[in-house]
Amino acid sequence: MSKPVIAITRPKDRAKKACEIVEKLGGEAFLAPTLDLEPVNSQSLKDLVAKKDELDWLIFTSPTTIVSLKKFHPDFLKDLNCKLAVIGNKTGKLAEKQGLTVDLMPEEFTAEGLIEEFKRQGITGKTIGIPRTASARPILPEELEKLGNKVILAEAYKSLFPMDEKAVQNLIGKIENKEIDAITFTSPLTVENFFEIVDDKEKIAELLSNNLLTVCIGPITAKVLDKYDIANIYPNTYTVPDMMELLFEELNR
Structure with a gap:
């Protein structure tokens, strides 16, 4: 059975821990920062x-x-x-x-x-x-x-704004080709910047709702996803480890 592929959109210098958690929980991390600090x-x-x-x-x-x-x-x-x-x-x-x-x-x-x-x-x-x-x-x-x-x-x-726009374009292509199982967002700007790069916003929003699991860190980021009519979930405690735990619980159901 192939590992689920989890897209990480947080800044590169803060993504290491998230990638490690994904791999520890049995997934494969795909890093495409939509925000740089x-x-x-x-x-x-x-x-x-x-x-x-x-x-x-x-x-x-x-x-x-x-x-x-x-x-x-x-x-x-x-x-x-x-x-x-x-x-x-x-x-x-x-x-x-x-x-x-x-x-x-x-x-x-x-x-x-x-x-x-x-x-x-x-x-x-x-x-x-x-x-x-x-x-x-x-x-x-x-x-x-x-x-x-x-x-x-x-x-x-x-x-x-993301310095490596090519990586985000690559992510969008993988979403369209159904090669991503879940995507994570850790701040409102990670969502907004992602959709700045997306051409067909309606199509990608629909894919994020129906074809893969969209998980965010908390209610503030969820509000931005709601704006794009994207079904999403977030943990009770707003941390990256809790977000990943919730993500894999949902995938394993």
Whole structure:
């Protein structure tokens, strides 16, 4: 019996673990990143670093933020005199690897989950730094400001259109030829960029609904798939391992 082929669309530098899980669970990973990430030493990041001592809270929403700070401002991560909030296990583990203490990680690994936790704890009147990508959704800083906090946003990395468009075109061909058993999406941009490259969007959306299993990491990404009328599933815990476990459970039914 041939191994199921699972398409991985997440950025290449963050796809290794996903590919390893696919192979461990008995599948074959096909990597076609529909999003690339590039750390940047923006002026806003420099400004945030300069205000290190003013911060009451620092929020890391992804591992790439930590990678960027470590690359451009390694001293910033030393002797942080503020509380740290993170979204997601992977981000938390990388922060701890840098010797940082994670004070808050919401049960739901989304901006909304973190906002609810800040509300529950009554965190207000604080200065909060959020280094992230400029293309991130605005809900986190907006809601934290509504709670009476001062938010300092900084661009720590860029979310780029796929640099290897040929790999995505190859994926589309494999989807049309029924050579892909399941596809995974780990952020709204992985979906949007994929459909930017697709010519016949209606046809591919129908194939993703009816000819293969479409799995995403959580409800925020699912909303974008819903926009294209693509049937999809996501795990109760929004992590890559949980997403893959769910995927193989469905395939093995």
